[in-house]
Amino acid sequence: MITIYHLAASQSERVIWLMEELELPYRLERFEREADGSAPPAYRALHPFGTAPIIRDGDQVMAESAAIVEYISRVHGGGRLSVGPDEPGYADYLQGMQLSDAIQTALFVRMAYAGGAGENSDEASEPVIVRACRRREDGYFRYLEERLSAQPYAAGERFSCADIMVLHNLTVLPHFGGRAIEDLPNTQAYVARVRERPAYQRAAAIAAGSEAPAG
Numbered sequence: 635m636i637t638i639y640h641l642a643a644s645q646s647e648r649v650i651w652l653m654e655e656l657e658l659p660y661r662l663e664r665f666e667r668e669a670d671g672s673a674p675p676a677y678r679a680l681h682p683f684g685t686a687p688i689i690r691d692g693d694q695v696m697a698e699s700a701a702i703v704e705y706i707s708r709v710h711g712g713g714r715l716s717v718g719p720d721e722p723g724y725a726d727y728l729q730g731m732q733l734s735d736a737i738q739t740a741l742f743v744r745m746a747y748a749g750g751a752g753e754n755s756d757e758a759s760e761p762v763i764v765r766a767c768r769r770r771e772d773g774y775f776r777y778l779e780e781r782l783s784a785q786p787y788a789a790g791e792r793f794s795c796a797d798i799m800v801l802h803n804l805t806v807l808p809h810f811g812g813r814a815i816e817d818l819p820n821t822q823a824y825v826a827r828v829r830e831r832p833a834y835q836r837a838a839a840i841a842a843g844s845e846a847p848a849g
């Protein structure tokens with residue numbers, strides 16, 4: 635059985651969500667964050683990356699959410715929430731799976747230059763790297779908005795791991811200086827649509843500790 639090492643209020647919620655979507659059994663081990671928000675030493679000891687999520691499947695311990703969700707979907711979920719090369723939407727699927735790290739990298743660079751706030755500043759006086767990151771972020775969100783004007787999900791007509799990867803960036807990151815989506819109607823409708831999923835709602839309650847996994 636898969637063990638999810640769940641760090642409080644983190645991207646490990648994605649793996650809980652995936653398991654609930656696939657209706658697979660799993661064990662959950664909870665870890666609180668340190669006062670500065672980082673993962674505690676016991677969490678970092680689980681895997682050299684030290685970032686949430688981390689899972690165990692037998693002897694295999696894995697980090698990086700895009701790798702984890704694809705692994706679980708393929709190995710334990712019959713590929714139900716993956717999109718393969720022979721299916722429509724494969725290119726969008728791959729792009730959707732990568733988008734989270736691209737968005738977060740751009741945000742983290744902006745935050746570093748803004749002294750942690752990630753707020754807009756006077757664009758003309760911004761360092762070139764900050765302007766480049768802002769441009770990239772705009773492109774990532776424009777891409778999503780365009781795709782979602784033509785299709786209901788990140789990879790096309792059906793819900794997939796790409797949606798599990800993308801959502802966190804649209805719902806959580808704006809609270810930390812990430813780009814907001816108020817001016818993106820298709821993206822807003824998408825967020826509302828995906829949040830209605832029973833598995834998403836169960837996962838949110840389980841991640842927050844107000845519900846236990848079915849086991």
Ligand SMILES: N[C@@H](CCC(=O)N[C@@H](CS)C(=O)NCC(=O)O)C(=O)O
Pocket residue numbers: 641643644645646671672673684685686687697698699700735
């Ligand atoms: N690209 C990684 C990002 C993981 C990540 O940054 N996780 C954060 C929690 S949302 C974390 O582990 N923070 C605590 C730390 O770095 O100590 C993934 O998708 O798994």
